[in-house]
Amino acid sequence: MRLFAKVLRRGDFLGARIDTALPERQPLPRPDLRQIKIGVGPVAVFGASNFPLAFSTAGGDTASALAAGCSVVVKAHSGHMATADFVAQAIERAVEKSNMPNGVFNMIYGNGVGEPLVKHPLIQAVGFTGSLRGGRALCDMAAARPQPIPVFAEMSSINPMLMLPEALKNRGEKIAQDLADSVVLGCGQFCTNPGLILGIKSAEFTQLISNLTEIMGAKPAQTMLNAGTLKSYTAGLEHLTEHQGIKHLAGNTQKGNQAQPQLFKADVELLLAGDQLLQEEIFGPTTVIIEVEDKAQLIQALQSMNGQLTATLIADETDLTEFADVVPVLEEKAGRLLINGYPTGVEVCDAMVHGGPYPATSDARGTSVGTLAIDRYLRPVCYQNYPQSLLPEALKDSNPLQVLRLVNGEMTKEAI
Amino acid sequence: MRLFAKVLRRGDFLGARIDTALPERQPLPRPDLRQIKIGVGPVAVFGASNFPLAFSTAGGDTASALAAGCSVVVKAHSGHMATADFVAQAIERAVEKSNMPNGVFNMIYGNGVGEPLVKHPLIQAVGFTGSLRGGRALCDMAAARPQPIPVFAEMSSINPMLMLPEALKNRGEKIAQDLADSVVLGCGQFCTNPGLILGIKSAEFTQLISNLTEIMGAKPAQTMLNAGTLKSYTAGLEHLTEHQGIKHLAGNTQKGNQAQPQLFKADVELLLAGDQLLQEEIFGPTTVIIEVEDKAQLIQALQSMNGQLTATLIADETDLTEFADVVPVLEEKAGRLLINGYPTGVEVCDAMVHGGPYPATSDARGTSVGTLAIDRYLRPVCYQNYPQSLLPEALKDSNPLQVLRLVNGEMTKEAI
Numbered sequence: 059m060r061l062f063a064k065v066l067r068r069g070d071f072l073g074a075r076i077d078t079a080l081p082e083r084q085p086l087p088r089p090d091l092r093q094i095k096i097g098v099g100p101v102a103v104f105g106a107s108n109f110p111l112a113f114s115t116a117g118g119d120t121a122s123a124l125a126a127g128c129s130v131v132v133k134a135h136s137g138h139m140a141t142a143d144f145v146a147q148a149i150e151r152a153v154e155k156s157n158m159p160n161g162v163f164n165m166i167y168g169n170g171v172g173e174p175l176v177k178h179p180l181i182q183a184v185g186f187t188g189s190l191r192g193g194r195a196l197c198d199m200a201a202a203r204p205q206p207i208p209v210f211a212e213m214s215s216i217n218p219m220l221m222l223p224e225a226l227k228n229r230g231e232k233i234a235q236d237l238a239d240s241v242v243l244g245c246g247q248f249c250t251n252p253g254l255i256l257g258i259k260s261a262e263f264t265q266l267i268s269n270l271t272e273i274m275g276a277k278p279a280q281t282m283l284n285a286g287t288l289k290s291y292t293a294g295l296e297h298l299t300e301h302q303g304i305k306h307l308a309g310n311t312q313k314g315n316q317a318q319p320q321l322f323k324a325d326v327e328l329l330l331a332g333d334q335l336l337q338e339e340i341f342g343p344t345t346v347i348i349e350v351e352d353k354a355q356l357i358q359a360l361q362s363m364n365g366q367l368t369a370t371l372i373a374d375e376t377d378l379t380e381f382a383d384v385v386p387v388l389e390e391k392a393g394r395l396l397i398n399g400y401p402t403g404v405e406v407c408d409a410m411v412h413g414g415p416y417p418a419t420s421d422a423r424g425t426s427v428g429t430l431a432i433d434r435y436l437r438p439v440c441y442q443n444y445p446q447s448l449l450p451e452a453l454k455d456s457n458p459l460q461v462l463r464l465v466n467g468e469m470t471k472e473a474i
Numbered sequence: 475m476r477l478f479a480k481v482l483r484r485g486d487f488l489g490a491r492i493d494t495a496l497p498e499r500q501p502l503p504r505p506d507l508r509q510i511k512i513g514v515g516p517v518a519v520f521g522a523s524n525f526p527l528a529f530s531t532a533g534g535d536t537a538s539a540l541a542a543g544c545s546v547v548v549k550a551h552s553g554h555m556a557t558a559d560f561v562a563q564a565i566e567r568a569v570e571k572s573n574m575p576n577g578v579f580n581m582i583y584g585n586g587v588g589e590p591l592v593k594h595p596l597i598q599a600v601g602f603t604g605s606l607r608g609g610r611a612l613c614d615m616a617a618a619r620p621q622p623i624p625v626f627a628e629m630s631s632i633n634p635m636l637m638l639p640e641a642l643k644n645r646g647e648k649i650a651q652d653l654a655d656s657v658v659l660g661c662g663q664f665c666t667n668p669g670l671i672l673g674i675k676s677a678e679f680t681q682l683i684s685n686l687t688e689i690m691g692a693k694p695a696q697t698m699l700n701a702g703t704l705k706s707y708t709a710g711l712e713h714l715t716e717h718q719g720i721k722h723l724a725g726n727t728q729k730g731n732q733a734q735p736q737l738f739k740a741d742v743e744l745l746l747a748g749d750q751l752l753q754e755e756i757f758g759p760t761t762v763i764i765e766v767e768d769k770a771q772l773i774q775a776l777q778s779m780n781g782q783l784t785a786t787l788i789a790d791e792t793d794l795t796e797f798a799d800v801v802p803v804l805e806e807k808a809g810r811l812l813i814n815g816y817p818t819g820v821e822v823c824d825a826m827v828h829g830g831p832y833p834a835t836s837d838a839r840g841t842s843v844g845t846l847a848i849d850r851y852l853r854p855v856c857y858q859n860y861p862q863s864l865l866p867e868a869l870k871d872s873n874p875l876q877v878l879r880l881v882n883g884e885m886t887k888e889a890i
Contacts (some may be wrong), residue, residue, distance in 0.1 A: 064883065068883070070880070070885065073846075075825040075846075076823045077821070077823040077824055077825040078642060078828075084876060086737055086819065088821055089812075089815055089819070089821065090486050091821060091823060091825055092823035092825055093824070093825040093826070093846070096805060098838060098839065099806070127532075131684055144540065144545060156533055168669075170492075197617065197622060198617065198618075201613065201614065201617035201618075202617075203613075203783075205663075205831075205833075206613060206617070206832065206836060208837060208839065215763055217625065218733060225638050249549055262760070289625040349544070361520070365621075378861060378863070378864060382863075382864060384709070385864055389512060389855055390515070390857075391857060392854065393854065394855070394856040394857075395857050395858065395860065396505075396858040396859060397858070397859045397860050397861065397864075398859055399859050400860055401484060403502065405493070405504055405505065405506070406491055407493040407504070407507060408491045408511070408880050408883060409491040409493040409507035409508055409509040409853060409880075410493075410507060410600070410856055411854045413853075413854065413857035415621075415853075416621040416622065420622060421624060422514060422853040423514065423624065423850075423852065424851045424853075425854060430489075430491075430509070430854055434839075436839065437809075437829075437831075437838040437839045438809065438827045438829065438846055439805055439808075439809060439810070439811065439827060440809065440810040440811070440826055440827035441810075441811050442810060442811065442812040442813070442823055443812060443813045443814055443815050444811065445630055445794060447794070447798075447812070448794060448798060448801055448813075462885050463484070464824050464825075469486065
């Protein structure tokens with residue numbers, strides 16, 4: 059919320075553009091044209107099941123919509139309605155304290171309220187974080203409205219990590235340790251959990267698999283956020299276990315009230331053949347390893363993958379030279395590309411992209427984390443020949459807000 | 475095309491953002507994060523029926539997609555395939571001359587090719603200019619794909635013009651003349667043709683109607699772009715003529731090979747009741763006048779309208795003071811707001827918005843004319859902890875492209 063307050067003060071989200079009149083131009087004069095972005099209108103936000111305090115009610119979706127000047131209706135996630143209510147009450151108090159209009163923030167609860175919310179004629183956009191099935195259903199609903207509306211749904215990502223040879227040679231043990239920690243972090247309930255580990259056949263990669271098997275097998279069971287999530291996790295594990303081409307490497311049998319960390323190994327042919335199971339996110343502390351023959355097959359495997367939130371290279375200097383041509387493939391597949399990091403930390407800042415090609419999100423042109431998230435809820439308006447008195451502040455000649463503007467093709471904060 | 479070349483040189487479309495590493499930050503260090511925008515992938519462009527030379531093959535859709543780094547497949551409009559071919563050949567020569575890769579620009583022809591084009595898995599976005607029915611069909615198709623893709627369809631707008639009292643008093647005759655010229659300009663085949671004229675009951679407005687009736691009645695028949703357009707125009711006029719609440723004021727009976735300019739008057743109650751006929755664009759040299767009781771009814775009438783490309787006030791100084799509260803209503807309804815101009819001139823520049831709420835377009839967050847059009851085909855990518863050698867030029871510390879970047883929250887062209 060504070061970061062968006064900074065964005066508002068900075069004013070660059072307004073995208074102010076001014077083309078001044080050219081009354082003498084031949085063959086036709088140019089009128090005075092000025093553009094800024096305004097909010098699209100009321101936004102429906104679907105609370106995520108994860109991060110009940112940080113993202114669900116008052117996260118990037120709500121903060122960016124409010125910052126864009128849109129009122130918000132949040133549908134509380136059924137997994138933590140009391141937490142959602144506490145956060146909503148805090149927002150309500152802030153609305154009152156800062157004299158914002160009533161109704162700028164609203165929260166609704168219950169099963170079956172999502173559909174009428176998305177279909178309500180006043181709602182102009184939707185933000186969603188959750189499952190592929192849920193997100194796609196909302197997209198289809200929004201597209202079928204008499205007036206279709208945009209949906210930004212952050213849905214499903216398996217966040218491939220590529221383990222390159224030199225790095226494995228130099229620090230294979232540490233990598234196995236850090237990777238396992240990332241997989242079980244927050245009981246694996248990060249949207250950016252590493253769900254697929256790719257490496258090239260070699261003694262070092264075999265060693266990594268063996269290290270990971272040992273470490274993952276020793277990881278304790280963890281408590282998930284709610285019963286629904288545990289049920290989905292159990293079902294996901296069953297699908298992996300039952301699959302012919304997938305081998306279980308480590309982890310206690312899944313039962314009881316906690317999630318057991320698991321490690322699987324799959325045949326690369328499954329990925330190349332487009333097997334859906336390997337493309338689907340299993341929300342929880344589990345991951346799948348795949349061994350490829352060589353760089354050519356690695357690139358083939360990447361190309362056969364769906365869109366992702368993140369894609370990571372674990373690489374040392376010679377790896378980066380030798381595998382530089384992997385980067386353009388990763389750019390096509392993911393919204394955030396990491397080198398020598400683990401995707402589970404999502405920094406809230408200007409440069410963050412928490413988005414990516416379908417099915418990671420429903421629209422790769424947005425992000426739900428970071429200041430660019432505001433763009434999802436803005437639309438441009440152009441004022442032609444408007445007198446100073448009727449222009450928005452950001453477009454007045456004197457530039458009273460001191461925002462950066464594109465004036466006749468030059469970026470400047472100067473008055474006109 | 476030249477304007478987009480300027481945008482590319484300026485580099486602000488890249489939206490470069492850098493948050494440098496904070497290794498000492500507590501409780502967790504911040505990694506180095508850098509963001510730019512890249513093309514979404516191949517774009518399908520549907521040629522418009524109007525502006526065969528200026529917009530259809532090499533207009534804002536094609537130019538902005540190419541500028542974004544996307545390859546383009548244009549579907550030639552069936553109304554002017556030879557013209558489309560000539561323009562395409564010119565583009566092909568330019569592609570060859572500038573050593574761009576083969577296949578960066580492609581054109582296809584024929585009936586029934588649009589659907590497989592939109593459904594082709596490699597196509598990542600669609601640009602369309604045409605009818606509401608055609609645009610909506612493409613949107614529905616794109617939304618139903620296994621991987622849904624964004625569509626920017628510029629479809630239907632009746633571009634309301636409000637005639638305010640003081641302006642009519644001071645210069646009613648000139649207004650009638652200019653308005654009639656705008657209605658018949660280009661045989662009424664502008665997307666921004668004034669299709670609805672609103673005024674408050676008064677002697678001056680009655681005089682305007684009488685002047686307009688005389689001038690429009692004397693306007694000669696004009697040749698339309700093609701037979702299909704003339705057929706649609708004839709059908710549109712029939713619907714207006716047959717409607718009980720609509721009166722024909724001027725214009726010769728529509729027949730033969732040319733379009734006869736026409737003037738109609740409709741009851742405000744039709745608009746308030748949401749009659750669809752008054753919301754639909756009739757592409758050609760015709761317009762509908764509506765008289766309202768007072769300002770309150772004027773605002774009600776505006777609120778009952780669909781989204782528009784433009785909304786215009788013809789107003790003198792006292793009008794602007796008295797009717798200032800109409801502006802926020804217009805902002806909600808249209809992408810471009812004019813005062814004392816006619817919407818039929820669409821300037822190609824940075825500040826232009828040729829877009830607007832549905833059904834003017836399928837997504838109010840874009841524009842098909844002006845440099846902001848490029849944003850429709852860009853998506854952000856974030857690089858985390860990437861070494862200088864693998865970063866795109868725009869994100870390297872030294873800023874070799876000299877682009878404006880948001881570095882740790884400050885806009886600057888400085889190197890890091």
